[in-house]
Amino acid sequence: MTSRSAFAIPAFRRLWTAGLISDTGDWLLFIALPLVVFQLTGSALGTSIAFLLELIPAVALAPLAARLVGRFDRRWIMVAVNVGQALALLPLLWVDELGDLPLAYAVIFVHASLSTLFEPAKNTLLPELVDTGRLVSANALIGLNQNLGRLVGGPLGGVLLAVGDLGLIVAVDALTYVVSAVLIATLPAVAAPAETHSPEEGAAPRPAGLLTAFRLPRLRGAFAVIFVSSVAQGMFLVLFVLFALGPLRGSDADVGLLRGIQAIGAVVAGVVLGFLVRGSSPRALTALSLFAFGALSLVTWNLPALTTDIWPYVVLFAAVGAPGVIMIAGLMSVLQEHSAPWQRGAVFAAVGLVSALGQAAGILLGALSDGPIGLLPLLELQGCLYLLSGVIALLWLPRARRGRKMGGQPATATHAC
Structure with missing residues (x-):
């Protein structure tokens, strides 16, 4: 088999x-x-x-x-x-x-x-x-x-x-x-994409420019998901240390432990999704992972009201690494499947642009924790942004194209030797 x-x-x-x-x-x-x-x-x-x-x-x-x-x-x-x-x-x-x-x-x-x-x-x-x-x-x-x-x-x-x-x-x-x-x-x-033949047009189109990526209707939902989730990620970069040293009452060592432990869930998810799971819908994976991301975030930010013992947070931060890997795998698959070879350079350059702008906006939002808004409302907003991303993914990401071959190659060209 x-x-x-x-x-x-x-x-x-x-x-x-x-x-x-x-x-x-x-x-x-x-x-x-x-x-x-x-x-x-x-x-x-x-x-x-x-x-x-x-x-x-x-x-x-x-x-x-x-x-x-x-x-x-x-x-x-x-x-x-x-x-x-x-x-x-x-x-x-x-x-x-x-x-x-x-x-x-x-x-x-x-x-x-x-x-x-x-x-x-x-x-x-x-x-x-x-x-x-x-x-x-x-x-x-x-x-x-x-x-x-x-x-x-x-x-x-x-x-x-x-x-x-x-x-x-x-x-x-x-x-x-x-x-x-x-x-x-x-x-x-x-x-090269510039040499790829387009069956629809009967000619090889020129490589797409950056603006072309944003004009592709099927990918607008993906860019919206990337931007909103990147805002949440940017907020996390600023707010995490404040949370760990503030409401959690952790030490510098606890900060390092919680940041590093995320890789465990990410590795487990990568192995399971990479080797074991078959036939997953990229759209469903993206939406479900974002809902999980938001739920885990909100539980984490509100848990100090019950306990500041470090071990429940070790479990939560280890778990939150998994939806991060699943989300990226789902999103990248959507973008690859629903763009033509000559468009993908522009699409993935646009991904970097949208992600950077979203993170920058999130970093600026995180800086508001020093003002009258305070830390906890911004932490709640950060978790809710992941939930909003999940809703956008569920409603706006395109469904998988069954049976489509990638890159114009016959399926046998990609089989294992």
């Missing part, structure tokens, strides 16, 4: 492995570099600037990403990005004191800019490697390796920084990007 897991496809396994390695490298940098910035500046503001620099390219470079991913071979875009990320780390070797801070900021900005190209290229390539029936499995497994990379790369980044110096981080991180580039280069060749 043929496996319906995307992991049965050799090309996908190579892409997955490359993603796991590069995601581990991303988390090395994500953990270590803000710590270095804080050590240099001694300022929360300096560290906040580092995080904001990661959002700017997703907005500013989205139109360029749409054009490049739509015009060129996605494999080689990803290879070039990985090589560029390895080279972009080198200026960190000269970061030793406060005067070198602009170099650290420049590395953060360049890495975020390259990621703006990498993610649309990866999400555009994925439907060319797997058939429609395995899209949910493939996207869940991508979410799995991102969380495995977090589990490995996060602690490893802290350990390497403690036992060595920033140079050691640079060496290990650069190696992960080079290995990832080599694996991606071995993927089978796939026609």
Whole structure:
């Protein structure tokens, strides 16, 4: 019996492995570099600037990403990005004191800019490697390796920084990007979207620009879900620490424990959805996961009225990682299934843009907790935004197209060897 897991496809396994390695490298940098910035500046503001620099390219470079991913071979875009990320780390070797801070900021900005190209290229390539029936499995497994990379790369980044110096981080991180580039280069060749034939028009259309993605009626619900849920995520980034140290009366160690424990639920969900569950509707998965996200959030924010013991929150935060992976798997599958190959570069560049704008709005909303509104009403709003996203998903996301083949390839081209 043929496996319906995307992991049965050799090309996908190579892409997955490359993603796991590069995601581990991303988390090395994500953990270590803000710590270095804080050590240099001694300022929360300096560290906040580092995080904001990661959002700017997703907005500013989205139109360029749409054009490049739509015009060129996605494999080689990803290879070039990985090589560029390895080279972009080198200026960190000269970061030793406060005067070198602009170099650290420049590395953060360049890495975020390259990621703006990498993610649309990866999400555009994925439907060319797997058939429609395995899209949910493939996207869940991508979410799995991102969380495995977090589990490995996060602690490893802290350990390497403690036992060595920033140079050691640079060496290990650069190696992960080079290995990832080599694996991606071995993927089978796939026609660029600009070369894809359109049966409806009888001609190969030009790659779509960014605005084209927002004009696709079937995807407007998905963009609405992404924006509203990203606002909730942005609020969480600001409010979580305030909640843990305030109503929960936790310590700095509790903050780290609760943030890290989310990966457990995410890994379990990635394994179950990637290897075991079959025939799931992306629309239903997205809606149900968002309802679960909202319900778990509201229970968590209101639980201090009953108890501030840490262990119920460990369970809740471990559980909340699962709907995050399921939501992303469902949404990405909807976007991949309901866009043509020459449109996907624009679609996934638009995803990065909408997500960044939503998170920025959420961060600004979270800052209102210092004012008369207070913390608890904003926490309640954050949970309700996830519930609203679930309603939008249930009512507005398109239903699955049964029997459709992806990327114009015959189904046998994606079967395991």
